[in-house]
Amino acid sequence: MRTIEMSDYTVGENCFEAIPETLSSYGASSVVLVGGERALAAAAPGIKAVLESTDIEVLDTIVYGKDSTRTNVNRLLANESFAATDVAFAIGGGKAIDTVKTAALELNKTVFSVPTICSNCSAATAIAVIYHDDGSLEGYAYPPCPKHIFINPRIIAEAPAEYFWAGVGDALSKQPEVEWATSTRELGHTASLGLALAHTCTEPLMTWGVQGLEDVRADRSTEAVRQIALDIVVNTGYVSNLTNQPDFYYNSTLAHAFYNGSTGIHRPGRTHLHGEVVSFGVLVMFAYAGDTAQLERYAKFNKQMGLPVTLAEIDLDESHLDQLTELAHNTNEWRQANPVAFDDKQFIAAIKAADSYGRSLS
Template structure:
């Protein structure tokens, strides 16, 4: 592939006003809404009013389901209102937007995304995490990148804080995972192409904002106050880590994630009393990553940051036990992350235990 597509984006509390101008470039008339139930309630009326007052027609509005599954994608693809629309507007967080991106791909339609929470970078990426109907990880899907993202910081500020909180937990994984995936490729003798080098640079640039603005951003979301901290974290999650993902995830290489997301994907197959949020688990996975590479200062930094924000620092906090370490590792060795960036089984088991031990000692 020699063409890379990246999402354009608008942001701020008034960014919905820019929809007609952006849409004009695509020469479309009919729009369909798909998203999470709460996400649609938070934004669709404002967006619909802007559209209808500017001559656009909304064919329908649909809740995507409860998870990003092939069965939910298939149901939406069959709806006549979705088929008849010129363009799809997707509302919500990661699972909703991953579903909508795959619907758009199946119907060869352009998609605009409206992240109503900032739990991950799905709003701007050309990758979708798909699950089986039982909730366990299934596979990655590869939709087209959304053409435009509308990051309304007023909507995000009013959303439940746990999603923003989990977004920070997921966001801190991007820089170290890309760094280690790239380093492993170089060690294998790979000469990195420009696309990968650029993606790695953007991933590295995303790191500091989470540690600088994360805590304040969470407090501001809790208070429903639009702020610089919310804006910086939202842009870091949706744009910076999203752009990085698109650049380091190509047909001929994958440096988008490694040890931390291998941990997360593995844990989805282990039944828990309550299923934690994606970023919640990934934040502990970042501790596992640093423990695996014996980066003890970074491990301490992440553990202290997680503890400060109330993110997990022990297995128990995500519904797991130390005795699960071997099973988690076996499952992690079946993931795409392991296939692209392999790791030593025993060393990974010990890394899980070390991360938990350090977290327990400082809990």
């Protein structure tokens, strides 16, 4: 027996108006609002305003922390309001939403998500990434997906543009990773549906991405921003839920193995966002697969978007590659989502090849 769940969603600048009716359909009489400081400042006033004329009580507004760590999950579990609420609103980006989903799983709480940035698909997924306090990857949790998503393009447009930029980078991985991970498998209905939906993920990014980023940098809520937000949150999120199942994992492969390995390498320089690093990992995957045409296509788009096309842009160099590869061995992507058994030397050669091509574009 298999049960497939997908989040319902409401999209639009007035999407919060649907909150009371949606809560009523779940019999909720109380909520908590959980997120980062900036995300709560952007969304909490609008949510509270629509609840003022209802009998639904806002028990607390909780700043979750700054990362999706076990420490922050435990802090939520110890919060009396979180334990008492009917519905937890997970507000913010992937780290905030993953923290809320993971804590809610342990207490069997219903989650609604409000992505205030579209840096990844966490607002729709039945998976959560958990890190150690030092920023290295601990692993994945598998909570239910949020029951409902409220997508407000204006809030996303007015958030820092770097998160929109990195979200495009992360979403670029979905279609090619799923296509590659499934390429040697005999697929059942669920995985086939996930693959079919994965085919819809790349073109909106390449069609709307450059304009959307320009609009977000100008705080403009436009059709380009809406299209990118829907692609990142809904399209890639639904694909994730269909391709991440107890008996198979095709949700991500070598691009994310590269990213996950990189989290254990401590190097100077600025902090690099998840999608930023994943976007270079996509180039590594194409190099590994020997798909020169797609490597060139995606690298040129990265260049247009200002996403990385070289190791230096993510503060890595060839001296890190042995350690990165060793760390990548520990990931689901390396062990489960490989269409062929991955080879260390070929992986390192692919990283060097992607970097070399990227440097040729400078």
